[in-house]
Amino acid sequence: AQSVTQPDIHITVSEGASLELRCNYSYGATPYLFWYVQSPGQGLQLLLKYFSGDTLVQGIKGFEAEFKRSQSSFNLRKPSVHWSDAAEYFCFMTTDSWGKLQFGAGTQVVVTP
Amino acid sequence: DTEVTQTPKHLVMGMTNKKSLKCEQHMGHRAMYWYKQKAKKPPELMFVYSYEKLSINESVPSRFSPECPNSSLLNLHLHALQPEDSALYLCASSQTLGETQYFGPGTRLLVL
Numbered sequence: 001a002q003s004v005t006q007p008d009i010h011i012t013v014s015e016g017a018s019l020e021l022r023c024n025y026s027y028g029a030t031p032y033l034f035w036y037v038q039s040p041g042q043g044l045q046l047l048l049k050y051f052s053g054d055t056l057v058q059g060i061k062g063f064e065a066e067f068k069r070s071q072s073s074f075n076l077r078k079p080s081v082h083w084s085d086a087a088e089y090f091c092f093m094t095t096d097s098w099g100k101l102q103f104g105a106g107t108q109v110v111v112t113p
Numbered sequence: 114d115t116e117v118t119q120t121p122k123h124l125v126m127g128m129t130n131k132k133s134l135k136c137e138q139h140m141g142h143r144a145m146y147w148y149k150q151k152a153k154k155p156p157e158l159m160f161v162y163s164y165e166k167l168s169i170n171e172s173v174p175s176r177f178s179p180e181c182p183n184s185s186l187l188n189l190h191l192h193a194l195q196p197e198d199s200a201l202y203l204c205a206s207s208q209t210l211g212e213t214q215y216f217g218p219g220t221r222l223l224v225l
Contacts, residue, residue: 032211043117043203043216044156090155094211103155 002027004093006104013081014112021076021107023091033074034092035065038106044090050074061085086111116140117217119204125223128194134220136187136204144168144210145187147179148203150219156203162187163210194224 003026013019025031032051036044048059055067065076074091091104117138126132136145144163148156161169162181170179176198178190187204201221205214 034213036216041201041219041221043119043218044205046213046215049213092214101158106153106155 002031002093002095002102004091004102004104006089006091006107008107009105010108010110012110012112015083016080019076019078019081019085019109021089021091021109023074023076023104025072025074025091025093025102027072027093027095029095030069031093031095033065033067034094035059035063035074035076036090036092037061038088038090040087047076047089081109081111083111083113085109117204117206117215119202119217119220121220122218123221123223125225126191126194127225128196130194131190131192133191134189134202134204134222136189136206136217137185138206138215139185140206140208140215141184142206142208142215143184144207144212145181146205146207146214147187147189148205149198150201150203160189161210168210191222194222196224198222199224 005024034049035047038044047063048057050057050067057065063078089107093102120135146161147159150156158171159173160179165181176193180188201219203219204217207214
Protein backbone atom coordinates (compact mmCIF):
# COMPACT_ATOMS: atom_id res chain seq x y z
CA ALA A 1 0.00 0.00 0.00
CA GLN A 2 1.11 3.54 -0.67
CA SER A 3 1.96 5.67 2.33
CA VAL A 4 3.93 8.69 3.45
CA THR A 5 5.46 8.91 6.91
CA GLN A 6 6.81 11.94 8.68
CA PRO A 7 8.37 10.49 11.83
CA ASP A 8 8.76 13.80 13.65
CA ILE A 9 5.55 15.42 14.83
CA HIS A 10 7.32 18.40 16.35
CA ILE A 11 10.80 19.90 15.97
CA THR A 12 12.28 22.84 17.84
CA VAL A 13 15.28 24.57 16.32
CA SER A 14 17.24 27.70 17.18
CA GLU A 15 17.28 30.56 14.74
CA GLY A 16 20.35 30.25 12.54
CA ALA A 17 20.69 26.52 13.10
CA SER A 18 20.20 23.92 10.40
CA LEU A 19 16.95 22.07 9.92
CA GLU A 20 16.18 18.63 8.53
CA LEU A 21 12.68 17.21 8.23
CA ARG A 22 12.26 13.54 7.45
CA CYS A 23 9.86 11.99 4.98
CA ASN A 24 9.65 8.32 4.10
CA TYR A 25 7.39 6.83 1.47
CA SER A 26 6.12 3.44 0.53
CA TYR A 27 5.44 2.79 -3.14
CA GLY A 28 6.51 0.16 -5.63
CA ALA A 29 7.88 2.56 -8.21
CA THR A 30 9.21 6.13 -8.23
CA PRO A 31 6.60 8.47 -6.81
CA TYR A 32 6.14 12.18 -7.34
CA LEU A 33 7.14 13.88 -4.09
CA PHE A 34 6.45 17.35 -2.79
CA TRP A 35 7.06 19.44 0.28
CA TYR A 36 4.48 22.04 1.28
CA VAL A 37 4.56 24.57 4.10
CA GLN A 38 1.52 25.90 5.93
CA SER A 39 1.47 28.89 8.24
CA PRO A 40 -1.33 28.99 10.84
CA GLY A 41 -4.76 29.35 9.26
CA GLN A 42 -3.30 29.60 5.77
CA GLY A 43 -3.27 27.49 2.64
CA LEU A 44 -0.35 25.32 1.59
CA GLN A 45 2.62 26.78 -0.25
CA LEU A 46 4.75 24.57 -2.47
CA LEU A 47 8.41 24.52 -1.41
CA LEU A 48 9.77 22.04 -3.94
CA LYS A 49 9.00 18.90 -5.87
CA TYR A 50 10.67 15.79 -7.29
CA PHE A 51 9.44 13.97 -10.36
CA SER A 52 12.62 12.49 -11.84
CA GLY A 53 16.20 13.38 -12.72
CA ASP A 54 18.58 15.10 -10.34
CA THR A 55 17.91 13.72 -6.87
CA LEU A 56 18.89 16.96 -5.10
CA VAL A 57 16.10 19.47 -5.57
CA GLN A 58 16.29 23.16 -4.81
CA GLY A 59 13.20 25.02 -3.69
CA ILE A 60 12.06 28.39 -2.52
CA LYS A 61 13.08 30.13 0.71
CA GLY A 62 16.48 28.39 0.76
CA PHE A 63 15.09 24.87 1.14
CA GLU A 64 16.40 21.78 -0.60
CA ALA A 65 15.45 18.10 -0.52
CA GLU A 66 17.18 14.93 -1.54
CA PHE A 67 15.45 11.90 -3.01
CA LYS A 68 17.06 8.64 -1.90
CA ARG A 69 15.52 5.63 -3.55
CA SER A 70 17.53 3.16 -1.46
CA GLN A 71 16.11 4.65 1.72
CA SER A 72 12.66 5.54 0.33
CA SER A 73 13.20 9.01 1.68
CA PHE A 74 12.75 12.62 0.61
CA ASN A 75 14.16 14.71 3.46
CA LEU A 76 13.88 18.47 3.51
CA ARG A 77 16.80 20.63 4.64
CA LYS A 78 17.65 24.23 5.27
CA PRO A 79 21.14 25.31 6.34
CA SER A 80 20.08 28.26 8.49
CA VAL A 81 16.51 28.76 9.70
CA HIS A 82 14.81 32.09 10.15
CA TRP A 83 12.03 32.87 12.63
CA SER A 84 9.63 33.05 9.67
CA ASP A 85 10.24 29.35 8.97
CA ALA A 86 8.10 28.43 11.96
CA ALA A 87 5.17 26.57 10.40
CA GLU A 88 3.73 23.14 9.63
CA TYR A 89 5.51 21.17 6.93
CA PHE A 90 3.84 18.44 4.91
CA CYS A 91 5.39 15.83 2.68
CA PHE A 92 3.04 14.79 -0.14
CA MET A 93 3.08 11.99 -2.68
CA THR A 94 1.28 11.25 -5.93
CA THR A 95 2.06 8.68 -8.58
CA ASP A 96 2.02 8.59 -12.36
CA SER A 97 -0.69 5.98 -12.29
CA TRP A 98 -2.90 8.34 -10.30
CA GLY A 99 -2.69 6.31 -7.17
CA LYS A 100 -4.16 7.63 -3.98
CA LEU A 101 -2.85 11.04 -2.95
CA GLN A 102 -0.95 10.83 0.30
CA PHE A 103 -0.06 13.56 2.75
CA GLY A 104 2.26 12.84 5.62
CA ALA A 105 0.97 13.71 9.08
CA GLY A 106 3.01 16.90 9.12
CA THR A 107 5.90 18.25 11.20
CA GLN A 108 5.42 21.34 13.34
CA VAL A 109 8.57 23.47 13.36
CA VAL A 110 9.14 25.90 16.20
CA VAL A 111 12.00 28.40 15.92
CA THR A 112 13.49 29.78 19.13
CA PRO A 113 15.59 32.96 19.39
CA ASP B 114 0.62 33.50 -11.79
CA THR B 115 -0.06 30.52 -9.54
CA GLU B 116 -2.98 31.95 -7.64
CA VAL B 117 -6.03 30.05 -6.51
CA THR B 118 -8.66 32.22 -4.85
CA GLN B 119 -11.32 31.08 -2.41
CA THR B 120 -14.36 32.86 -1.07
CA PRO B 121 -15.47 33.47 1.54
CA LYS B 122 -12.49 33.51 3.88
CA HIS B 123 -14.69 32.69 6.86
CA LEU B 124 -18.18 31.24 7.10
CA VAL B 125 -20.44 30.58 10.06
CA MET B 126 -23.57 28.56 9.41
CA GLY B 127 -26.28 26.76 11.28
CA MET B 128 -27.08 23.12 10.76
CA THR B 129 -30.16 23.95 8.69
CA ASN B 130 -28.47 26.49 6.42
CA LYS B 131 -27.46 26.11 2.80
CA LYS B 132 -24.25 27.81 1.75
CA SER B 133 -21.63 27.51 -0.96
CA LEU B 134 -17.86 27.79 -1.09
CA LYS B 135 -16.24 29.09 -4.23
CA CYS B 136 -12.83 28.44 -5.75
CA GLU B 137 -11.37 30.05 -8.85
CA GLN B 138 -8.17 29.74 -10.86
CA HIS B 139 -7.09 31.32 -14.12
CA MET B 140 -3.99 29.24 -14.80
CA GLY B 141 -5.66 27.03 -17.37
CA HIS B 142 -5.51 24.07 -15.03
CA ARG B 143 -7.85 21.21 -15.86
CA ALA B 144 -7.84 19.43 -12.49
CA MET B 145 -9.36 20.91 -9.35
CA TYR B 146 -9.57 19.51 -5.84
CA TRP B 147 -11.43 20.01 -2.57
CA TYR B 148 -9.75 19.11 0.70
CA LYS B 149 -10.95 19.27 4.29
CA GLN B 150 -8.42 20.02 7.01
CA LYS B 151 -9.03 19.73 10.73
CA ALA B 152 -6.72 21.43 13.20
CA LYS B 153 -3.28 19.82 13.59
CA LYS B 154 -4.05 17.31 10.80
CA PRO B 155 -3.03 17.02 7.15
CA PRO B 156 -5.57 17.88 4.45
CA GLU B 157 -7.96 15.09 3.52
CA LEU B 158 -8.99 14.76 -0.08
CA MET B 159 -12.74 15.10 -0.69
CA PHE B 160 -13.32 15.50 -4.44
CA VAL B 161 -11.32 15.74 -7.64
CA TYR B 162 -12.53 17.16 -10.93
CA SER B 163 -10.70 16.53 -14.17
CA TYR B 164 -11.82 18.39 -17.30
CA GLU B 165 -14.96 19.49 -15.44
CA LYS B 166 -15.96 15.92 -14.67
CA LEU B 167 -15.99 14.41 -11.19
CA SER B 168 -13.13 11.89 -11.11
CA ILE B 169 -12.81 11.09 -7.44
CA ASN B 170 -15.26 11.21 -4.56
CA GLU B 171 -13.60 10.01 -1.40
CA SER B 172 -16.83 8.70 0.14
CA VAL B 173 -17.87 12.17 1.23
CA PRO B 174 -21.34 12.53 2.84
CA SER B 175 -24.04 13.82 0.51
CA ARG B 176 -24.44 16.98 2.58
CA PHE B 177 -21.37 18.13 0.61
CA SER B 178 -22.13 18.59 -3.08
CA PRO B 179 -19.38 19.68 -5.50
CA GLU B 180 -19.94 21.45 -8.78
CA CYS B 181 -17.59 22.47 -11.57
CA PRO B 182 -19.48 24.89 -13.84
CA ASN B 183 -16.43 25.57 -16.02
CA SER B 184 -12.72 24.93 -16.15
CA SER B 185 -11.89 27.90 -13.91
CA LEU B 186 -14.49 27.54 -11.21
CA LEU B 187 -15.20 24.97 -8.51
CA ASN B 188 -17.99 25.18 -5.98
CA LEU B 189 -18.79 23.20 -2.87
CA HIS B 190 -22.44 23.34 -1.85
CA LEU B 191 -23.15 22.76 1.82
CA HIS B 192 -26.45 21.66 3.29
CA ALA B 193 -27.49 20.34 6.70
CA LEU B 194 -23.94 20.24 7.99
CA GLN B 195 -22.94 18.95 11.40
CA PRO B 196 -20.69 20.68 13.96
CA GLU B 197 -17.98 18.12 13.21
CA ASP B 198 -17.83 19.48 9.67
CA SER B 199 -16.22 22.63 11.04
CA ALA B 200 -12.79 22.81 9.42
CA LEU B 201 -10.59 24.63 6.94
CA TYR B 202 -11.71 23.80 3.40
CA LEU B 203 -8.94 24.03 0.86
CA CYS B 204 -9.18 24.16 -2.89
CA ALA B 205 -6.29 23.26 -5.18
CA SER B 206 -5.69 23.03 -8.89
CA SER B 207 -3.14 21.39 -11.16
CA GLN B 208 -2.40 21.30 -14.86
CA THR B 209 -3.78 17.78 -15.03
CA LEU B 210 -4.33 14.95 -12.58
CA GLY B 211 -1.20 14.07 -10.63
CA GLU B 212 0.67 17.24 -11.51
CA THR B 213 1.82 19.86 -9.01
CA GLN B 214 -1.10 21.19 -7.00
CA TYR B 215 -1.44 24.85 -6.11
CA PHE B 216 -3.56 25.62 -3.09
CA GLY B 217 -5.87 28.46 -2.24
CA PRO B 218 -5.87 30.12 1.20
CA GLY B 219 -8.90 28.16 2.33
CA THR B 220 -12.31 28.88 3.82
CA ARG B 221 -12.59 28.56 7.57
CA LEU B 222 -16.01 27.03 8.23
CA LEU B 223 -17.76 26.95 11.58
CA VAL B 224 -20.99 24.99 11.93
CA LEU B 225 -23.10 25.84 14.95
